[in-house]
Amino acid sequence: MWYAKMYFSEGREIFQYDSLGMQGVPDVQKEFPFLESLLAFQELDCAEVTPILQSITDNWSRFIAEDDRDALENFKRKLGRLASIHIYFRLLYVHCRYRQSAMYIQNDRGSAEDAQILDELHQLPEQLPRYQQQIQRFFELVLNVDSAGREPQAQAAKNYTYDMPKDPGLFCFHPIPLSFEPVEPGRCSPVLYSSSIRDMIDYSLRSCVERNITVRRCKNCGRWFPQTGRVSAEYCERPVPKGQQRCRDIGALKQWTLRQANNDAFKAYRKEYKRRFAWIKAGRITDQQFYDWSERARAEKDKCEQGLISQKELEVWLKESK
Numbered sequence: 001m002w003y004a005k006m007y008f009s010e011g012r013e014i015f016q017y018d019s020l021g022m023q024g025v026p027d028v029q030k031e032f033p034f035l036e037s038l039l040a041f042q043e044l045d046c047a048e049v050t051p052i053l054q055s056i057t058d059n060w061s062r063f064i065a066e067d068d069r070d071a072l073e074n075f076k077r078k079l080g081r082l083a084s085i086h087i088y089f090r091l092l093y094v095h096c097r098y099r100q101s102a103m104y105i106q107n108d109r110g111s112a113e114d115a116q117i118l119d120e121l122h123q124l125p126e127q128l129p130r131y132q133q134q135i136q137r138f139f140e141l142v143l144n145v146d147s148a149g150r151e152p153q154a155q156a157a158k159n160y161t162y163d164m165p166k167d168p169g170l171f172c173f174h175p176i177p178l179s180f181e182p183v184e185p186g187r188c189s190p191v192l193y194s195s196s197i198r199d200m201i202d203y204s205l206r207s208c209v210e211r212n213i214t215v216r217r218c219k220n221c222g223r224w225f226p227q228t229g230r231v232s233a234e235y236c237e238r239p240v241p242k243g244q245q246r247c248r249d250i251g252a253l254k255q256w257t258l259r260q261a262n263n264d265a266f267k268a269y270r271k272e273y274k275r276r277f278a279w280i281k282a283g284r285i286t287d288q289q290f291y292d293w294s295e296r297a298r299a300e301k302d303k304c305e306q307g308l309i310s311q312k313e314l315e316v317w318l319k320e321s322k
């Protein structure tokens with residue numbers, strides 16, 4: 001049988017898909033930082049995905065009803081494209097690919113399983129935006145540190161009666177197919193054998209609550225990010241296209257620059273530093289003299305920042321020191 005596994009390990013999430021029914025040898029393995037798949041799902045443009053899904057449904061329907069080979073080719077191509085848009089869609093891809101090969105062996109095109117696949121495909125254009133809204137609501141009421149606070153456990157308990165949400169717009173939890181097995185050398189973990197996109201969303205959300213992980217909108221890019229480290233973090237560490245800087249690094253630099261710009265002691269130090277640096281070129285002092293001075297000057301600046309000497313005293317020192 002084919003399978004689609006998903007599990008968490010430390011700060012990562014791992015997806016394994018076996019479309020060939022190889023049992024234990026997945027043909028796709030992908031790793032992301034924790035919660036990246038769910039957050040990317042939240043940013044999915046349903047207007048882009050819906051026409052692809054409709055065409056896939058159409059083609060599958062034609063293929064199982066009429067054995068239309070062109071429809072099958074179309075179906076495969078579009079499904080491959082969908083799988084490249086988001087990792088969740090690879091589930092459909094893997095299931096359908098397995099079903100196609102099983103169909104030729106069993107000679108049972110149009111079986112109940114084919115009808116079930118068709119039914120699931122039919123429902124997705126409606127379900128996907130609804131899941132996005134329910135996740136959004138779950139963020140607001142349970143996970144968002146700025147609106148719901150730092151205790152997802154307490155917020156989740158408050159918002160559900162058994163597994164039913166009190167707010168009709170909130171995500172509904174269901175039993176999900178979880179197993180438990182070795183996932184890495186020396187380590188066992190719960191593993192989701194997902195049969196639907198819904199299961200993967202469910203598992204991601206409940207894992208945040210269980211692991212006490214809150215989310216926040218990044219101060220730089222405005223996207224959601226999980227607070228897997230410090231709860232005071234304001235900038236995300238989410239993956240960015242190659243060659244771009246991550247928000248956490250941009251944020252650190254911004255804050256440092258801001259702090260320094262507001263810092264009179266630093267300004268005075270920098271002014272004198274620049275002046276004396278020019279002296280090297282003019283031959284008035286040597287490199288070594290300059291570096292010795294700048295080291296002592298930095299120490300004086302630190303003293304000023306800590307309030308041990310006044311701004312005036314620092315400025316006098318900078319001017320008169322040798």
Ligand SMILES: [Zn+2]
Nearest residue numbers: 218221236247
């Ligand atoms: Zn960001």
